[in-house]
Amino acid sequence: MYGKKLAVVAALSLFTAALGANVAYAQKSGGVLKAYHRGTPPSGSIHEEATNSTLTPYMPVMNNLVMYDQSIAINSLDTIVPDLAKSWSWSDDKLNLTFKLREGVKWHDGKPFTSADVKCTWWDLLLGNGGRKYKLRKNPRKAWYKNLKGVTTNGDHEVTFEFGRPQPAILTLLASGYSPVYPCHVSPKKMRTAPIGTGPFKFVKLKQNESVKFTKNTDYWKKDRPYLDAIEWTIIKSRSTRVLAFIAGKFDMTFNADLSVPLAQDVRAQAPTAVCERVMGASINLIVNQAKPPFDNANIRKAMVLTLDRKSAIQILSKGENRMGGAMSPPPQGVWGFTPEFIKTVAGFGPDVQANRVEARKLMEKEGYGPNNRLKVEVSTRNIASYRDPAVLLIDYMKEIYIDGTLKTIETSNWHATVARKDYMVGLNATAVGVDDPDANFFENYSCGSQRNYTGYCKPEMEKLFVEQSMMSDQKARAKLVLQIDKRLQEDAARPILYHNQNFTCKQAYVKGFVAHVNSLYNGWRMEDVWLDK
Amino acid sequence: MGTYLIKRFFLMLLTLLGMSVIIFVMLRLMPGNIVDIMFDSAGFVDPLEKAEIEKELGLDRPIPVQYFDWIWGLMHWDLGFSYVSEMPAAEELGPRIPITAKLAIMALGFSVLFGVPLGVISAVKQDTALDYTLRVISLSGLSLPSFWLALLILMFSVAVFNDIPIYMEPPENLLDELLLFSIPAAAVGFRSSALIMRLTRSSMLEVLRQDYIRTARAKGASENSVNYSHALKNAFLPVTTIIGIEAAFLIGGLIITETVFNIPGVAHFLVEAILMRDYPIVQNLVMLIALIVVTVNFIVDLTYGALDPRIKYGS
Structure with missing residues (x-):
């Protein structure tokens, strides 16, 4: 199956490359790309945030060591290309990864980029060895670099990452928009408020609730890039207003994955020339507080998994457009997710929901619950429609197995604080993964001790499997193991996935050179190849 | 008329003082603070890091101290810093x-x-x-x-x-x-x-x-x-x-x-x-x-x- 997916990726790449070759002669420099943003970014520091509100506008300010080919829609290990690293090589024991860095690259303030910047980004900032000077306020992707044991430099233009065990897929994490190189000489505070990078665009100004502006880096190391003179994001909090403004032609692009299925349909109907591309949004999942009785009981958790009617939820909430899957994003967008054949073998995913519920009721009865002794629970979720709606459906599904749920909405800004305090019984959550790779997803969301493992799911045998898949260099064999791991995660009710959202990013037809990355929202916004054909 | 104006002026001051106490206390009674929200955008909460930021922002000090600090600042036209943008509040509010x-x-x-x-x-x-x-x-x-x-x-x-x-x-x-x-x-x-x-x-x-x-x-x-x-x-x-x-x-x-x-x-x-x-x-x-x-x-x-x-x- 992995081979098939690779073939699809290769075909897409060839098609895109061919398309690129055809239009290469027409690329025009100049112009300001005007897009809207859904709200003020919490900060400009990509390493401190886990939201596309920051990543989308600020990714063009930065460079990575390596990145995903911006012209290919599906990210995978095979679509990684050089960025600030000219090349990379593994040691024979696969424990050291050495990058040869570009020379003559300058930060936006004119200082030279060197290997010391790479070292301080990973060793000092992300692994927290830099003391007070290099202290990030928040470090949400610490779990990505659990296996990184050292970073050493060899001169100004070579750096080596040392790992505790082989991890071939580390490159997929380093290629994410979430993995930019930071300048050593700039304070974390400055990076939050006015970031400095080596990227194609320089930060100009952020006005809260108004706009965030970037201008072309005329000294960019990549010749003839970027094409645009500037990018201006106008912040519009009201979704109706911003979508109407796009329809009226006030903007060249929408925000990253801002449109739901019905909204994209509206845009297509009212602005037929606009181009809307479907991207994989967050997965909607059930979080069960395993520390609170009776949810410490595996049978009750399993019964909750079995009562889910994913097909109806998808039909009701997205007219059948959202996708069914496990922890990993499902195909055709996702590379590692449940295939249509495999999904039938996963408990709770089969088509006969009634049969599943019969089994679920038996499990509940075994634990003493029944029509006359119903379990009462609170279902907590963020107080926004995209969370509330599936939570209401979840309550309905649970009624079928003697569980009476009441909806408890949490003010959206307090959601993670509530989850972190474990101040919930059952919750409805959304999880977007930075990179469509098991190393990112498993270690971040399901590994023992990870800050973003909200349910506290922790099984030593699963940890071993996470590491085993991570060490495999044969990607076909790895894909098979990943399917089995994902199956276990769903059946264990670690964080059962209800569905994967489908969202849309729209642009006017004259915006060229932008390819929406369909299996991650966080990797395709470098914008250096984007130009305006008008 | 003069007496009335003076009385009204002091009544206005009293109202404003009462308002300052009410808004200050009510804000702090609301669940969650800026640090919770900062962590929300990072998708997790680290209690140690949270405590450090609260200290950095002065949120760990007793409420009366925070209140008098604010009033003292107001009297000196120092409105403090926006927690979100880390810019002076006066600069954020002035143009709006x-x-x-x-x-x-x-x-x-x-x-x-x-x-x-x-x-x-x-x-x-x-x-x-x-x-x-x-x-x-x-x-x-x-x-x-x-x-x-x-x-x-x-x-x-x-x-x-x-x-x-x-x-x-x-x-x-x-x-x-x-x-x-x-x-x-x-x-x-x-x-x-x-x-x-x-x-x-x-x-x-x-x-x-x-x-x-x-x-x-x-x-x-x-x-x-x-x-x-x-x-x-x-x-x-x-x-x-x-x-x-x-x-x-x-x-x-x-x-x-x-x-x-x-x-x-x-x-x-x-x-x-x-x-x-x-x-x-x-x-x-x-x-x-x-x-x-x-x-x-x-x-x-x-x-x-x-x-x-x-x-x-x-x-």
Whole structure:
């Protein structure tokens, strides 16, 4: 199956490359790309945030060591290309990864980029060895670099990452928009408020609730890039207003994955020339507080998994457009997710929901619950429609197995604080993964001790499997193991996935050179190849 | 009069002091603080890192210390720093205040300019088709929520003109500014104008039945003179009170209107700041609004004396 997916990726790449070759002669420099943003970014520091509100506008300010080919829609290990690293090589024991860095690259303030910047980004900032000077306020992707044991430099233009065990897929994490190189000489505070990078665009100004502006880096190391003179994001909090403004032609692009299925349909109907591309949004999942009785009981958790009617939820909430899957994003967008054949073998995913519920009721009865002794629970979720709606459906599904749920909405800004305090019984959550790779997803969301493992799911045998898949260099064999791991995660009710959202990013037809990355929202916004054909 | 002014001034100070305590305490009673919200965008909460940031922002200090620190700062024109942007609060608020002030003045102007004359006409033409039409308009003004009206205007504009009258860039000149703010001002002022119109109508109807109006007519005064010079002046007293109250209520309408029309004023900014628990912004802004409200009410009280010679202060 992995081979098939690779073939699809290769075909897409060839098609895109061919398309690129055809239009290469027409690329025009100049112009300001005007897009809207859904709200003020919490900060400009990509390493401190886990939201596309920051990543989308600020990714063009930065460079990575390596990145995903911006012209290919599906990210995978095979679509990684050089960025600030000219090349990379593994040691024979696969424990050291050495990058040869570009020379003559300058930060936006004119200082030279060197290997010391790479070292301080990973060793000092992300692994927290830099003391007070290099202290990030928040470090949400610490779990990505659990296996990184050292970073050493060899001169100004070579750096080596040392790992505790082989991890071939580390490159997929380093290629994410979430993995930019930071300048050593700039304070974390400055990076939050006015970031400095080596990227194609320089930060100009952020006005809260108004706009965030970037201008072309005329000294960019990549010749003839970027094409645009500037990018201006106008912040519009009201979704109706911003979508109407796009329809009226006030903007060249929408925000990253801002449109739901019905909204994209509206845009297509009212602005037929606009181009809307479907991207994989967050997965909607059930979080069960395993520390609170009776949810410490595996049978009750399993019964909750079995009562889910994913097909109806998808039909009701997205007219059948959202996708069914496990922890990993499902195909055709996702590379590692449940295939249509495999999904039938996963408990709770089969088509006969009634049969599943019969089994679920038996499990509940075994634990003493029944029509006359119903379990009462609170279902907590963020107080926004995209969370509330599936939570209401979840309550309905649970009624079928003697569980009476009441909806408890949490003010959206307090959601993670509530989850972190474990101040919930059952919750409805959304999880977007930075990179469509098991190393990112498993270690971040399901590994023992990870800050973003909200349910506290922790099984030593699963940890071993996470590491085993991570060490495999044969990607076909790895894909098979990943399917089995994902199956276990769903059946264990670690964080059962209800569905994967489908969202849309729209642009006017004259915006060229932008390819929406369909299996991650966080990797395709470098914008250096984007130009305006008008 | 002098004694009255001094008394009122101290009463205003007392009100503002009470407001400062209420807003300060209420903000801190709300669940969660800026640090929780910061971590929300990172998708996790680390208790140690959280404590460090709270210390950095001074949130770990006792509440009374934080309060007096704020008041001391206010007295020295130091509004503190926005937790969100890490910029001085004065720099964040400064450019936004004139925008909302202009919008509020235009909305209030719209409501008075439409509400008062239409109320007079409605009263003078009582029980005619025109009166019924104006009463229907005023009822619709009272029953249409301003956000709905604003969205309707935007949708109509896109469907018919393929354009949308929202704030994208700062206007280049006064005319552009007037044009840009006229539609949002009308949207938010419509409700107030309806209220003013209904009150003017009922007040006028009462006054028009007074003896001195009959006397004015008997003396041969023209209809316009009777309606506007004799009747309206006396009918205007309760209307003035409502205008004062509406000026305070406008801020509620402006929050929605600024959001829908994407106007970067303080009203929308206040809501965002509350959601983000950006205490320095919220505290200072609420104090500013309180100051405006008590000042407007003070002015309204003084206006009574000018409008009605029977009202004397401090004697």
